Amino acid sequence: MIGEMITKIVEKKNGIGGIQSVAFVACGGSFSTLYPAKYFLDSESKKLRAGHYTANEFVHATPSYIGKNSVVVTISHKGNTPETVEAAKKAQELGAASIALTFEQDSPLSKYGDFVLPYEWGPDADQKNSNVVTVMRIAAEILHQVEGYAHYDEFCQACGKLNAVTGKAKAATAENAKAFARDYKDEKIIYTMGSGTGMSAAYSYAICILMEMQWINSSAIHSGEYFHGPFEITEPDVPFILLKSSGRTRPLDLRALKFLEKYGKKFITLDAQELGLPEIGKNVCEFFDHIFLTVILRQYAEELASIRNHPLSERRYMWKVEY
Amino acid sequence: MIGEMITKIVEKKNGIGGIQSVAFVACGGSFSTLYPAKYFLDSESKKLRAGHYTANEFVHATPSYIGKNSVVVTISHKGNTPETVEAAKKAQELGAASIALTFEQDSPLSKYGDFVLPYEWGPDADQKNSNVVTVMRIAAEILHQVEGYAHYDEFCQACGKLNAVTGKAKAATAENAKAFARDYKDEKIIYTMGSGTGMSAAYSYAICILMEMQWINSSAIHSGEYFHGPFEITEPDVPFILLKSSGRTRPLDLRALKFLEKYGKKFITLDAQELGLPEIGKNVCEFFDHIFLTVILRQYAEELASIRNHPLSERRYMWKVEY
Numbered sequence: 001m002i003g004e005m006i007t008k009i010v011e012k013k014n015g016i017g018g019i020q021s022v023a024f025v026a027c028g029g030s031f032s033t034l035y036p037a038k039y040f041l042d043s044e045s046k047k048l049r050a051g052h053y054t055a056n057e058f059v060h061a062t063p064s065y066i067g068k069n070s071v072v073v074t075i076s077h078k079g080n081t082p083e084t085v086e087a088a089k090k091a092q093e094l095g096a097a098s099i100a101l102t103f104e105q106d107s108p109l110s111k112y113g114d115f116v117l118p119y120e121w122g123p124d125a126d127q128k129n130s131n132v133v134t135v136m137r138i139a140a141e142i143l144h145q146v147e148g149y150a151h152y153d154e155f156c157q158a159c160g161k162l163n164a165v166t167g168k169a170k171a172a173t174a175e176n177a178k179a180f181a182r183d184y185k186d187e188k189i190i191y192t193m194g195s196g197t198g199m200s201a202a203y204s205y206a207i208c209i210l211m212e213m214q215w216i217n218s219s220a221i222h223s224g225e226y227f228h229g230p231f232e233i234t235e236p237d238v239p240f241i242l243l244k245s246s247g248r249t250r251p252l253d254l255r256a257l258k259f260l261e262k263y264g265k266k267f268i269t270l271d272a273q274e275l276g277l278p279e280i281g282k283n284v285c286e287f288f289d290h291i292f293l294t295v296i297l298r299q300y301a302e303e304l305a306s307i308r309n310h311p312l313s314e315r316r317y318m319w320k321v322e323y
Numbered sequence: 324m325i326g327e328m329i330t331k332i333v334e335k336k337n338g339i340g341g342i343q344s345v346a347f348v349a350c351g352g353s354f355s356t357l358y359p360a361k362y363f364l365d366s367e368s369k370k371l372r373a374g375h376y377t378a379n380e381f382v383h384a385t386p387s388y389i390g391k392n393s394v395v396v397t398i399s400h401k402g403n404t405p406e407t408v409e410a411a412k413k414a415q416e417l418g419a420a421s422i423a424l425t426f427e428q429d430s431p432l433s434k435y436g437d438f439v440l441p442y443e444w445g446p447d448a449d450q451k452n453s454n455v456v457t458v459m460r461i462a463a464e465i466l467h468q469v470e471g472y473a474h475y476d477e478f479c480q481a482c483g484k485l486n487a488v489t490g491k492a493k494a495a496t497a498e499n500a501k502a503f504a505r506d507y508k509d510e511k512i513i514y515t516m517g518s519g520t521g522m523s524a525a526y527s528y529a530i531c532i533l534m535e536m537q538w539i540n541s542s543a544i545h546s547g548e549y550f551h552g553p554f555e556i557t558e559p560d561v562p563f564i565l566l567k568s569s570g571r572t573r574p575l576d577l578r579a580l581k582f583l584e585k586y587g588k589k590f591i592t593l594d595a596q597e598l599g600l601p602e603i604g605k606n607v608c609e610f611f612d613h614i615f616l617t618v619i620l621r622q623y624a625e626e627l628a629s630i631r632n633h634p635l636s637e638r639r640y641m642w643k644v645e646y
Contacts, residue, residue, distance in 0.1 A: 027547070027551040028551025028552045030551075031551070042374060042386045042388075043387060045387065045388060046387055046388050046390075047388070051365060054545055054548050056572075056574075057519070057545070057547050057572055060571045060572050060575065061571040061609075063366055064367055065365075065368065065369050081551075083547070189540055195380060196384060206542075207544075207551070207552035207553050211552050211553045212551075212552035212553070213555075215556055216556075217556055219529075219541065219542030220542075222380070224377040224378070224379040224406070225350065225351060225354065225377050225530065228351020228354070228377075228404075228530070228535075229351045229352065229530035229531045229535035230530050230534045230535070231646070232536075232638060232639060232641060233539075233540055248383045248384040249380055249383050249384050251379075251383060252379050252380065252383065258646075259640075286384075315555060316555060317557070317586065318554075318555060321586075323554070323578070323581075323582050
């Protein structure tokens with residue numbers, strides 16, 4: 001279905017200069033789900049310009065390259081995030097192809113999608129059809145059809161293998177998740193760290209799980225940036241969650257780990273490589289670090305919420321007050 | 324000088340397909356100084372692909388578009404940041420034009436620059452020749468020579484006017500900086516927030532000033548992302564520094580301010596518009612939010628360091644231990 005959709009867009013755009021850019025636009029957790037697709041195009045595409053924007057900035061300061069040669073991908077779980085709806089509307093007005101992803105098919109966002117895609121979500125979701133991977137498949141399909149992608153087949157096969165490896169990794173880390181909850185339940189701040197597409201897994205865990213759903217102070221630090229400022233706050237009692245990539249940026253994470261082992265004390269690591277992600281395909285697995293680690297981290301969130309008697313659904317402001 | 328340098332690069336590249344992409348690569352504080360140039364090209368260029376990478380990620384997972392049609396701009400204050408030196412080397416190996424900025428002209432980084440540029444730094448620096456603005460001028464010059472830039476003259480004039488407005492704004496906020504230091508000296512965490520190029524001013528204040536130089540926990544939050552997770556940690560005793568842009572993303576900052584006024588209590592704002600930045604040129608001032616706010620924030624850092632008896636030069640790890 002995604003392949004046919006992209007073929008339609010490519011055919012339409014080819015008459016007017018082809019697809020030249022792809023912008024990924026959303027807010028918060030949905031914003032983070034788009035990062036792997038942006039990272040993938042940055043990494044693999046020779047010609048396609050790729051952008052990643054929080055929706056309200058895209059609306060107010062729309063990049064001037066957005067136009068008839070662009071594809072704009074938006075995502076909103078309930079399809080009613082006002083800034084994201086506005087962004088999709090703007091994309092259409094500027095002549096871009098608008099692809100909107102939402103769990104609620106009949107929603108305001110759907111109105112402004114030339115193509116409206118569903119995704120699976122929740123504990124029983126097939127990760128191949130999750131929001132993150134659906135967007136990654138859109139990116140891979142665009143790349144493949146516009147300029148070719150050497151690892152296209154491996155990428156497609158990896159999507160199909162993902163569910164099995166995440167399932168195994170979840171089971172393998174279930175006890176670790178409980179231990180994390182016990183050991184970190186009273187912390188006032190927890191830093192997250194990662195690189196490659198693991199960076200956006202670290203970001204969403206920081207802003208959505210810890211700050212939004214647990215009211216715990218947090219900040220996502222890029223493993224490469226850690227040594228250029230942030231590492232000075234490292235002390236034995238400062239907690240970190242370090243995500244280790246299965247791909248090319250893994251040396252960055254290992255370097256951070258080495259430092260934490262020497263000067264920190266309170267940290268856990270989740271290692272996409274050791275947990276089996278490379279089984280899906282060694283040339284493409286790093287692009288799946290985000291979804292793989294996010295699925296595993298979800299149980300670390302659930303255990304934390306449970307032991308703190310602070311349900312993940314609890315909010316003080318979101319959806320409750322005017323903002 | 325910058326104009327002539329870009330002309331040389333453009334002439335050389337025109338025989339082989341022209342300049343198609345510009346990547347900005349560095350670490351930490353230097354990484355943040357590159358963001359306004361990336362933001363500028365994203366905002367204003369119809370054709371040029373622009374990327375912004377922390378150096379070690381660029382080295383290990385080099386984007387495949389980097390090649391003979393690219394310009395890679397690196398920056399390292401002492402010219403000896405190993406990852407940045409490696410990035411400039413990689414850029415040259417791939418056939419990109421390598422522009423290296425450093426305060427130490429005779430440094431390892433200089434070896435891998437086809438062009439090595441100095442910049443002014445410190446309390447007496449003319450902001451036109453600062454690291455941030457030098458890189459912005461490179462970006463504007465590339466845009467102007469490659470595809471034209473409607474506000475080129477206004478941009479160039481703005482650079483010349485910058486020093487006067489930042490000087491005035493520093494004087495106007497000197498007392499506020501002292502008050503900030505008094506009121507925030509005992510805080511364990513201080514969040515920073517901004518949008519547009521103010522986002523990278525917030526980032527550098529968080530990671531370089533607060534975390535690195537004062538060992539205070541921090542995180543930079545995008546004003547547009549605040550409402551999609553982070554705002555749930557807002558309470559009367561949670562401190563924020565909110566940077567208000569002079570440009571198109573200002574509504575995002577004002578929305579965050581409105582929320583802080585209602586549910587927060589401990590926050591300060593620095594307003595680039597009220598402090599006079601638009602005097603330099605209304606079509607270009609927002610690109611200078613970063614440098615303008617960073618210069619002003621420097622005295623907030625100095626006052627904080629002074630009252631806490633914690634010099635900005637003090638480190639536990641940086642340049643002192645192996646990492």
